[in-house]
Amino acid sequence: MGANEGKRAINRVVVVGGGTAGWMTAAGLASMLGQTGLEITLVESEAIGVVGVGEATLPHIKNFNDTIGVNEAEFMAATSATFKLGIEFVNWGRKGDSYIHPFGEFGLPNAGVAFHQYWRKFAGRPGVGALDEYSLPVIASRMGKFQPPSEDPRSVMSTYRYAYQFDALQYAPFMRTHAEARGVTRMEGKVVDVTLEPESGRVSALTMDDGRVVEGDLFVDCTGFFGLLIEKTLSAGYDDWSEWLPADRAVAVPCESDGPLLPYTRATAHEAGWSWRIPLQHRTGNGHVYSSQFLSDDAACDTLLDGLEGERLADPRFLRFVTGKRRKLWSRNVVAIGLSGGFLEPLESTSIYLIQEGITKLLELFPANQDCDVEVAEYNRWMDLQFERVRDFLILHYHATERDDSDFWNHMRTMNVPDSLAERLELFTAHGHVSAYDHGLFLVPSWVAVLIGQRVLPSSFDARVSGQADAEVLRHLAGLKGHMEKAAGSMEDHAAYLTRNNMMRAAA
Amino acid sequence: MSTERILVRGSPLQAGVIGAYLASRWLGPGRSLELAVGTEDKATGSFATRPSVHRFHAEMGLPIDQLFARCGGSPILAAETRTADGAAVQLPFSAFGVPRGGVEFHQYWLRASRLSQQADLTEFSLSLALQNAAHKPPLAQLEQLPVDFGIAFDRSAYGNALLSFAKAGGASVIEASSEQAQSASLVIQCSSDAQAPKWQGQELNIAQQSGISGLEWHALSSATRRFANLAAPLSDCVPEQAEWTRLALAQRERMADMQELLNIEDPLASTRPALQRKAEVFAACGRIPTEDYEVFTPPEWLAALWARGVRPRRSDRMAERLTDSQLLDWLDQLRGQIASLTRQVQAA
Numbered sequence: 001m002g003a004n005e006g007k008r009a010i011n012r013v014v015v016v017g018g019g020t021a022g023w024m025t026a027a028g029l030a031s032m033l034g035q036t037g038l039e040i041t042l043v044e045s046e047a048i049g050v051v052g053v054g055e056a057t058l059p060h061i062k063n064f065n066d067t068i069g070v071n072e073a074e075f076m077a078a079t080s081a082t083f084k085l086g087i088e089f090v091n092w093g094r095k096g097d098s099y100i101h102p103f104g105e106f107g108l109p110n111a112g113v114a115f116h117q118y119w120r121k122f123a124g125r126p127g128v129g130a131l132d133e134y135s136l137p138v139i140a141s142r143m144g145k146f147q148p149p150s151e152d153p154r155s156v157m158s159t160y161r162y163a164y165q166f167d168a169l170q171y172a173p174f175m176r177t178h179a180e181a182r183g184v185t186r187m188e189g190k191v192v193d194v195t196l197e198p199e200s201g202r203v204s205a206l207t208m209d210d211g212r213v214v215e216g217d218l219f220v221d222c223t224g225f226f227g228l229l230i231e232k233t234l235s236a237g238y239d240d241w242s243e244w245l246p247a248d249r250a251v252a253v254p255c256e257s258d259g260p261l262l263p264y265t266r267a268t269a270h271e272a273g274w275s276w277r278i279p280l281q282h283r284t285g286n287g288h289v290y291s292s293q294f295l296s297d298d299a300a301c302d303t304l305l306d307g308l309e310g311e312r313l314a315d316p317r318f319l320r321f322v323t324g325k326r327r328k329l330w331s332r333n334v335v336a337i338g339l340s341g342g343f344l345e346p347l348e349s350t351s352i353y354l355i356q357e358g359i360t361k362l363l364e365l366f367p368a369n370q371d372c373d374v375e376v377a378e379y380n381r382w383m384d385l386q387f388e389r390v391r392d393f394l395i396l397h398y399h400a401t402e403r404d405d406s407d408f409w410n411h412m413r414t415m416n417v418p419d420s421l422a423e424r425l426e427l428f429t430a431h432g433h434v435s436a437y438d439h440g441l442f443l444v445p446s447w448v449a450v451l452i453g454q455r456v457l458p459s460s461f462d463a464r465v466s467g468q469a470d471a472e473v474l475r476h477l478a479g480l481k482g483h484m485e486k487a488a489g490s491m492e493d494h495a496a497y498l499t500r501n502n503m504m505r506a507a508a
Numbered sequence: 509m510s511t512e513r514i515l516v517r518g519s520p521l522q523a524g525v526i527g528a529y530l531a532s533r534w535l536g537p538g539r540s541l542e543l544a545v546g547t548e549d550k551a552t553g554s555f556a557t558r559p560s561v562h563r564f565h566a567e568m569g570l571p572i573d574q575l576f577a578r579c580g581g582s583p584i585l586a587a588e589t590r591t592a593d594g595a596a597v598q599l600p601f602s603a604f605g606v607p608r609g610g611v612e613f614h615q616y617w618l619r620a621s622r623l624s625q626q627a628d629l630t631e632f633s634l635s636l637a638l639q640n641a642a643h644k645p646p647l648a649q650l651e652q653l654p655v656d657f658g659i660a661f662d663r664s665a666y667g668n669a670l671l672s673f674a675k676a677g678g679a680s681v682i683e684a685s686s687e688q689a690q691s692a693s694l695v696i697q698c699s700s701d702a703q704a705p706k707w708q709g710q711e712l713n714i715a716q717q718s719g720i721s722g723l724e725w726h727a728l729s730s731a732t733r734r735f736a737n738l739a740a741p742l743s744d745c746v747p748e749q750a751e752w753t754r755l756a757l758a759q760r761e762r763m764a765d766m767q768e769l770l771n772i773e774d775p776l777a778s779t780r781p782a783l784q785r786k787a788e789v790f791a792a793c794g795r796i797p798t799e800d801y802e803v804f805t806p807p808e809w810l811a812a813l814w815a816r817g818v819r820p821r822r823s824d825r826m827a828e829r830l831t832d833s834q835l836l837d838w839l840d841q842l843r844g845q846i847a848s849l850t851r852q853v854q855a856a
């Protein structure tokens with residue numbers, strides 16, 4: 001390496017790819033570092049296009065939008081977005097089951113003991129009902145209601161958060177407007193060649209199909225499943241997790257909306273996978289994620305089309321993937337963000353969250369020059385942890401089941417899971433305790449929602465629950481349920497809320 | 509149903525902290541709690557806690573202001589310790605300066621230091637200003653300020669107050685040499701050597717910590733709280749034991765990281781992976797990576813790294829969003845505010 005090569009300052013970032021990942025990255029970098037003289041160029045090819053799916057999100061996206069200065073009403077209208085209070089899981093524990101994993105709490109803790117412990121003691125008694133009947137976002141979801149949470153921590157209205165469901169094809173253009181207004185330069189065209197510095201092996205320039213050359217100091221690979229820089233050029237390697245998550249295909253199709261606008265996503269388990277239903281203002285997004293080892297493409301497509309609730313609006317589109325992540329998400333001077341970095345099926349809407357996490361960490365560790373091995377190692381450590389913890393949570397959905405109606409479910413139910421997950425299951429099934437961590441996406445209520453929603457009932461409960469008289473606890477449960485129902489009932493109808501707040505997209 | 513019996517062995521202070529919490533958060537029908545209190549503590553004087561003392565006492569229903577008055581309480585806003593070569597180090601519980609636009613204050617300070625001579629980073633810490641002031645503010649006033657604080661109690665008064673609270677809550681104090689004090693469904697004890705914390709079979713060992721003020725308190729209170737939060741029948745709690753031990757070991761690692769940072773000649777050469785990472789990342793860009801189950805707050809790590817001479821080679825690029833004059837004015841203002849707040853508190 002030349003004496004000064006390692007010290008070359010980083011002042012030009014080139015983002016390759018203009019899908020959700022590319023434009024979110026460009027918007028994030030421009031908003032947070034544009035004023036510091038950082039030049040940001042985004043290269044995208046309309047001829048290649050974007051993956052065009054990815055419409056359900058997690059509450060963290062609101063932080064991202066707020067940080068970069070996005071106006072919520074404008075964003076909702078521009079992307080035909082709806083609000084999302086959780087995900088309904090149908091047919092997962094057993095065929096016919098349904099539960100909602102909400103973005104919020106269950107009940108309220110009492111004397112330091114989690115609410116689900118009290119519920120567990122009385123589960124099955126008349127009038128006690130399912131755990132999710134004690135969650136405000138679940139009750140509101142089932143009523144089709146929405147209201148932003150209260151900031152008063154004493155109010156039951158503060159016990160939830162919300163996310164969005166938006167049109168994937170409208171979201172990247174919205175981010176593009178935001179990014180371009182903050183100085184990002186867009187270049188249209190296909191990258192056909194990548195030049196590496198001979199000694200360091202770092203990327204120095206890209207050549208476009210019309211011969212233009214784009215030079216940069218740091219490159220963000222947002223080329224989706226192509227992984228043009230991170231894999232095709234730098235061969236970062238891939239950790240394949242299909243041993244635990246064998247779904248490797250999806251077929252997607254939009255349809256007309258039918259019925260009220262629901263503030264939640266639905267994930268329905270099928271013979272060898274599951275289908276999503278994402279309600280948007282103007283249509284419903286649908287798709288079927290499945291394992292080609294257990295189901296043919298035709299059968300998967302038939303299942304999807306049979307389940308559509310409205311008129312189909314396009315031809316079904318097939319996608320292939322391998323679940324896992326790049327061995328190094330940041331290699332040399334290339335950072336992979338989005339599908340180029342890895343893919344975990346959208347069962348818990350985690351991909352856009354992982355994009356956001358990648359951008360945030362990149363901003364936090366943004367290097368001054370090419371001499372940045374420490375920053376690179378820390379970025380990779382952090383992102384590996386995020387991916388692995390999401391992975392475990394997704395595996396739980398497949399593994400915690402009583403379904404035995406297909407080879408697929410028999411395989412998933414009986415397979416060996418990672419030790420980290422096996423230990424969690426053992427702890428929970430004993431007395432309902434959940435092993436918590438500080439650095440991971442899914443917090444205790446999420447684990448409880450899926451475990452109990454999928455019939456993993458602890459064999460007993462927290463011993464402290466017995467310290468309170470049964471009648472008193474039952475009275476408390478009934479009171480809480482009534483209070484939450486009343487609070488949810490007082491919320492506004494979801495569609496009416498969008499209209500009243502000028503969040504509906506104007507008809508074309 | 510047979511009675512579950514917990515026996516706590518320890519000094520009055522150890523038995524007091526553990527016993528008081530368990531009396532209020534564990535004791536109930538079918539359970540008994542016995543405290544085999546050993547001879548008086550060899551240690552005397554003051555006993556430092558950390559900011560989690562507020563939650564600990566609130567959970568057991570023993571208001572901190574009552575203890576404060578009865579046990580010679582004095583607020584502490586930073587942990588105190590010494591490096592191997594005897595230099596005093598203060599680890600403030602709350603942030604230096606205030607973060608801005610998602611970036612910690614010290615990043616702005618680093619940048620400003622390259623522009624012009626700046627006051628020492630410690631002068632931007634309200635915690636340190638109050639900690640080192642001639643008079644500590646009264647509790648009620650401190651609660652209104654944007655700082656976290658623990659309390660230093662008179663050791664024997666605090667131990668005795670907690671023992672009384674435990675007894676009032678149904679625990680009984682027994683002779684350490686009595687037959688009763690030899691076995692129980694569970695024996696909880698504190699080992700003073702470096703023995704690993706462990707809950708296995710009928711024994712739960714809390715590894716005692718020292719060297720940094722407040723750590724002895726932390727080891728006792730967090731171990732007890734964690735045990736109570738993993739409540740399960742004592743005859744059927746193997747997964748809970750494993751979880752308790754896993755968390756206790758993780759926290760012990762974080763404490764050992766700090767001890768090593770304060771003592772090792774070159775923190776960047778540490779063989780402890782998490783510590784080496786902290787030192788390296790801090791030296792590279794001023795950020796301090798955290799692990800799961802940290803014991804010390806980020807400002808404490810910052811102060812310790814700083815005290816040991818680890819200096820960032822650059823500041824965060826996001827700190828460059830302010831112009832030079834905006835930055836310098838802001839720093840001046842902040843320092844002025846901290847000084848005037850400290851004066852006001854002193855005058856009150």
Ligand SMILES: Cc1cc2nc3c(=O)[nH]c(=O)nc-3n(C[C@H](O)[C@H](O)[C@H](O)COP(=O)(O)OP(=O)(O)OC[C@H]3O[C@@H](n4cnc5c(N)ncnc54)[C@H](O)[C@@H]3O)c2cc1C
Nearest residue numbers: 017018019020021051054056191223224338339346351352
């Ligand atoms: C079936 C499915 C369902 C999903 N559902 C969800 C969900 O509900 N929630 C969620 O959070 N995520 C979901 N995701 C993930 C989500 O779609 C992606 O994370 C998101 O769309 C980001 O994609 P991307 O920008 O990385 O890639 P893409 O959208 O594929 O964009 C790649 C870009 O790179 C450009 N490009 C590629 N090669 C070149 C080249 N040589 N030269 C120039 N440009 C090039 C393309 O033109 C395009 O602009 C889903 C994914 C799949 C597959």
